[in-house]
Amino acid sequence: MTDTAHLTDTAHLAATRAGYDAMAEQYAEVFGAALDEAPLDRGLLGGFAELVRRDHPDPQLLEVGCGPGTVAGHLHQLGMPVRGIDLSPAMVGLARRAHPDISFEVGEMGALDAADASVAGLIAWYCVIHVPAAQRPGVIGEFHRVLRPGGYALLAFQVGDDTLRLDEAFGHEVSLDFHRLQPDAVISLLEDAGFALTACLVRAPDSATPAAKVPQGFVIARKP
Numbered sequence: 001m002t003d004t005a006h007l008t009d010t011a012h013l014a015a016t017r018a019g020y021d022a023m024a025e026q027y028a029e030v031f032g033a034a035l036d037e038a039p040l041d042r043g044l045l046g047g048f049a050e051l052v053r054r055d056h057p058d059p060q061l062l063e064v065g066c067g068p069g070t071v072a073g074h075l076h077q078l079g080m081p082v083r084g085i086d087l088s089p090a091m092v093g094l095a096r097r098a099h100p101d102i103s104f105e106v107g108e109m110g111a112l113d114a115a116d117a118s119v120a121g122l123i124a125w126y127c128v129i130h131v132p133a134a135q136r137p138g139v140i141g142e143f144h145r146v147l148r149p150g151g152y153a154l155l156a157f158q159v160g161d162d163t164l165r166l167d168e169a170f171g172h173e174v175s176l177d178f179h180r181l182q183p184d185a186v187i188s189l190l191e192d193a194g195f196a197l198t199a200c201l202v203r204a205p206d207s208a209t210p211a212a213k214v215p216q217g218f219v220i221a222r223k224p
């Protein structure tokens, strides 16, 4: 059985996985240190970690769509127990290499290999942007399923109404859709799944960060 054989596949998942597998190395080179130049992002992740720790004696975190493991690595440095999953085996390989103390597995955020009510905090950092609109309620419902009562979800995404389609990235042929999202729409999705809003932040474009051309949205919500 290959690493991905257990995944329920669809065309968009296959295309997303193939795209990130192709460009994983270059993605990690460009974005692997993104948090170093993003003090507000680090502040938000630190605040999220403190919230989870304040409310949960066992503050187990799950990062979905973890890419090369940058955010999980930062949370680990903050002393948080965290594991990561990503659709792309190449990304998981890079994350394992960069952060050997953290567990990373290939997985799909719409069908998480995690028991009901098993994690205290879930981070989806720029990955829900790849989920087609029709599948977003199912994915957010899956986040709700794996969180304990009182658990928190943190979503980061590019703000907008359009979908950026990339046919090429770092010299590789890819087929990737980046759905920009409006914070109100993300909050509605979370509330429809049973979450209550904790916080919403929109950061203006910041030329010091690598993907800075549009505002960035961050939403934290709690499972009651």
Ligand SMILES: C[S@@+](CC[C@H](N)C(=O)[O-])C[C@H]1O[C@@H](n2cnc3c(N)ncnc32)[C@H](O)[C@@H]1O
Binding pocket: 013, 016, 017, 020, 031, 064, 065, 066, 067, 068, 069, 070, 071, 085, 086, 087, 088, 091, 107, 108, 109, 110, 124, 125, 126, 127, 130, 131
């Ligand atoms: C823009 S990257 C963000 C990576 C990382 N969170 C970061 O900020 O560097 C999006 C990541 O989400 C992953 N991804 C996309 N769809 C996914 C899915 N359905 N399940 C799990 N991971 C997914 C991709 O493989 C990719 O690594």
